[in-house]
Amino acid sequence: MKLESILDKLGSIEKNSFIKIIDNIISKNPKNGKEIDKILSSSDKGLKSVDNQNISRIFNLTSIEFKSYIECEFQEITSQLDILIDIIIRDGNCIMKQDWFSRLYETEIKKLKNKIKGLNSDFEDEKSELSIVRKRDYRIYKSCLHTAYQNDIENNRDAKITSDELSIILTLANQLGLSQEEVKLINYSIIPIKKFDIQEVIKSLKNIGVIFYSNKENTIYVADEMVRLLRTIRKKEVATKFYRRTLKLLRDPIINQIARDHNIDRKLSSSQKVEEILKEGVSFTSLLLEDIYKPGSTLTEKKKTLNELCEKGLNIVNLKGSVLEDKIGSLIQHFENVERDEKVGISLDGFDKLLVELNQSLPKLNKEIRAQFELQDEFVLKGDYLLDYNIKPRDILDLIIKPDLTKFIKDNGIKQRGDDILNILEHYKDVENLYLENYSNVAFRDLNLLKENGITVKESELGLKFEELTKVIFKGLGFNIDESLKSKINTQKDMIDILLNLGNDEIIIVECKTSKERGYNKFSTVSRQLKSYQNLALKNNLRIVKILLVAPEFSDDFVTDCEMDTEMNLSLLTASTLSKILESFKSSNYTEFPHVLFRDIVINEERILKALSK
Incomplete structure (x- = not known):
């Protein structure tokens, strides 16, 4: 789950430790300080009053400093931070109930202790499968670590490994070609390993900002962005x-x-x-x-x-x-x-259909996925649920053994020639919904992103495709898209893109514009066009309730010009906002979108989503 989404779920107290760490980093003039100051300049009360989207942006801008801060925490060699981080960065462990995390932690400690016993016996057994060279590598590393840890005790100090000693030991492990698991086993054969109270473990992780803990839901959250950062620290x-x-x-x-x-x-x-x-x-x-x-x-x-x-x-x-x-x-x-x-390669509807049919064809798959990703819930084959854990269709298909994959392909009439997984993904693509999920990319005419997300389209077709998708969205919002009335009043010179018939001779005119350039800024051109549509409708005795201009985004100058216009009842609507309105509308109690909410110059996304959620 993205950092912004997690922050939206939590109260201020639950975010406090994380905010304090970021605040402390900002106070020490980080590398991206100027960009951070620009974000903070809009807020008088500092980081605590910044919205969650901008907190997420600031975290990304301070990631280098945050990484250094976490690396310093590793100097406390008895903290078990390596064990704990290795648990929370595993695929599927970014959302966990406290009892589930406790179980994973306890299991990890037991496994480590058993592996340490096995490693120690391999050291002593001349007939073990460990090669002489590998035994030598292990002994060199173990001896150096033992010296670094024990020399403090000999000097009447608490046993610990300094940052200098740690950097040398890590270099040694790297040069000897030891895996992280091998390093971990040798470390804990020197340093006593014990199981801590789970509340203390959660508190320590929360205090260093790597997890969030919801008291209300009794749940641990680890942001996708944090997982990536922690992974680099663990050299994964x-x-x-x-x-x-x-x-x-x-x-x-x-x-x-x-x-x-x-x-x-x-x-x-x-x-x-x-x-x-x-x-x-x-x-x-x-x-x-x-x-x-x-x-x-x-x-x-x-x-x-x-x-x-x-x-x-x-x-x-x-x-x-x-x-x-x-x-x-x-x-x-x-x-x-x-x-x-964030795109999944196929539409969400396609993902759900794939999971339903996988479950029918391979009834053991749910159990296998649960075990593989250490998921707590009984039934996990649900698109929305898996995406919260950043588990995508390809990740599921990669886990299925070849015979089962072949069976599934035959059961569901999927093409058998070529790459099995690519054939399955193509079969469940669901093109219309995939286009809707890429609505903003179509608006921006971003061919590269569209191609990466499984859509092949000619650039010359993007304008018409954007208009078609906008119609689909307004239809999904419960509006009557009146093609016959539009055809009746359109002329060869003036052709309205979309006409929404509200009844009683009342209409909304919708104009669609795509643009590669950031910030749509052609107000003079588009205003002449819209005014001619307005005159066209008035000539036909129609009352224009609203004119909506849908585009990827609008420049400040465009918005200012729009605000100064007194002849049209015009509102500006970005493609991303319209897309989010549709998603929110689907889960609302409305059967038809209340068009009175289209009353701003630039449609206020947050206000509309809040109104729909009531």
């Missing part, structure tokens, strides 16, 4: 779902090779090994730099293998970068862009 370059997607494309011998290198039981099935590699915290970059290639591969062969993996497996063509590191960086950036994108 991509979300687990994207890592899994990549690993599942590798051949079994390569998976076995990676498992052997990181002390993973090779008797497990291939899919189980993939899950264990993910749990180990093996660096994604390290994996793609070294681990996925045959021993002795040349640099050219490595580049070819990586290109094939991206193009044929992940459907990413022309990966940027001439050297291997740059290509891997481009792939990580691609996954980050996909994760940030």
Whole structure:
């Protein structure tokens, strides 16, 4: 769930710790201080009076400083911050009831203790599967950590690891090629591990600003933006779902090779090994730099293998970068862009239909998804619910084994030639709803974003498509779109886009404008056009209740000119506002949108949404 959405749910006291940390960062002249000051200049009472959208923007502008602040917290080596952060950044753990978080925490402590016992016995057992080289790496790291931790006790001080010692130890772990899980196990074999009271755990995480806790709902929230930041701190370059997607494309011998290198039981099935590699915290970059290639591969062969993996497996063509590191960086950036994108690739209706039919065809899937993403609810195959956890259609399909995927495709008459997952996504696309979800992108004539979101359209068709979608929205709001009356009064010279018939010879005229430029600013042109439509309607004895101009956005000059116009009852409506009005209207008690709410010069989105929610 996005930070803004979480902040909307919470009271001021529940947001207080987070706001204080951001306020403290702002007071120390952060890198983006000037941009932050511009946002704060509209508020006289500081950050606490800023709206949630702008708080979210300010967090993004202070993310570098916030990351440094969290990294400092890691110096308290007994805080278990590594364990706790590894729990809350897992896919599916961004919303948790307190008792569920308590259960996950308790399970994690038990697993760690058992793994530490296993690791210690591997150290002592000469016949263990651990190679001599790996044992040596473990001993080097363990000895250095032991010295860093114990030297304070010898000097009659509290045992802790300083920031300098920590940076050296982290460098050592990296050079030895230890995964995060290996590092964690060795750390807690030196540092005593104990289970803390869950209320204290929640309080500590809340106080450092990484989680929000709703007392009313007894629920923990971790913002998507925070998850990404914490992931970088834990050196996890991509979300687990994207890592899994990549690993599942590798051949079994390569998976076995990676498992052997990181002390993973090779008797497990291939899919189980993939899950264990993910749990180990093996660096994604390290994996793609070294681990996925045959021993002795040349640099050219490595580049070819990586290109094939991206193009044929992940459907990413022309990966940027001439050297291997740059290509891997481009792939990580691609996954980050996909994760940030709020669109799901198919419409929400299409997602819901896909989940219903998956549940019918594969009745065990609900249980498998719950287990995979550690979700608390009994039934989780619901589009809105999964999107709150940032789980998209592709993420669900990636978890389904090949035989089940084949069965589902046959059960539902889906095309069988080509890539199974892409064929399924195409089958459930639901083009009209997908267009509606991209209504603002059509208004801005943003072909690149439309293409990324699964829509292929010619630029010359965007104006007409925007008008068609606007009609669909007004129809959804309960208005009578009167095509016959429009045809009757239109002339070859003056052609109204949309005419809403309110009855009793009363109408609303709607004009649609798309624009690539930010801030629609052609008032003189559009006002002449609208005045001619007004005269046309008056000649036909029609009373114009309102003229609405729908565009992607409006410049300040355009709004000022509109305010000065005394001849038309004109209101300006942005595409994003109209889209949000429709969504809010669907869940309201109204059967027809009360057009009296269209009374501002620039339609006030917040006021209308509030009115519809009553």
